Amino acid sequence: MSDLQMTLSRVVDADIEVVWRCWTDPVHLPNWFGPAGYSCRTKEIDLRQGGIWRFDMIGPDGTIWPNRHRITLYDRPHRIEFLLDGDQGDMAGMLVEVSLDPLGASTRITQTITFPNAEARAGALAFGADRLGMETLAKLAKLAEAL
Secondary structure, eight states: OTTTTEHHHHHEEOHHHHHHHHOOOOOTTHOOSSSEEEEEEEEEEEEEOEEEEEEEEOTTTTEEEEEEEEEEEEEEEEEEEEEOOOOOOOOOOEEEEEEEEEEEEEEEEEEEEEEEHHHHHHHHHHHTTHHHHHHHHHHHHHHHHHH
């Protein structure tokens, strides 16, 4: 891992197609995305390569963080890539690469986030982005395992 990246991984007890649907269905994605206690309020959602998802992430204390995912790759059912930013202009954002690998009836999710610089990565880790990211993957697992 470089000083620009953070990688999260989890095995989900669900078929790869179910996990793919959780990432690509506009009904499901906003319901699991974000750490425990956080919710998403969608402004615009077009989940396909070249599409965009604009939303507000709302924290447990009511704090709102604008978000934008600009989807650059959908390789069904194995890979999703998007640029993540704060929905302010044409920021370069962070590159998020999501890989789904089948493990029999389960799926391994590997999510690698590449930050624009080492300081941004260090700030995210100081905020607890690794722990919060794992909480987000736990919410995904809960949904996928129930479908």
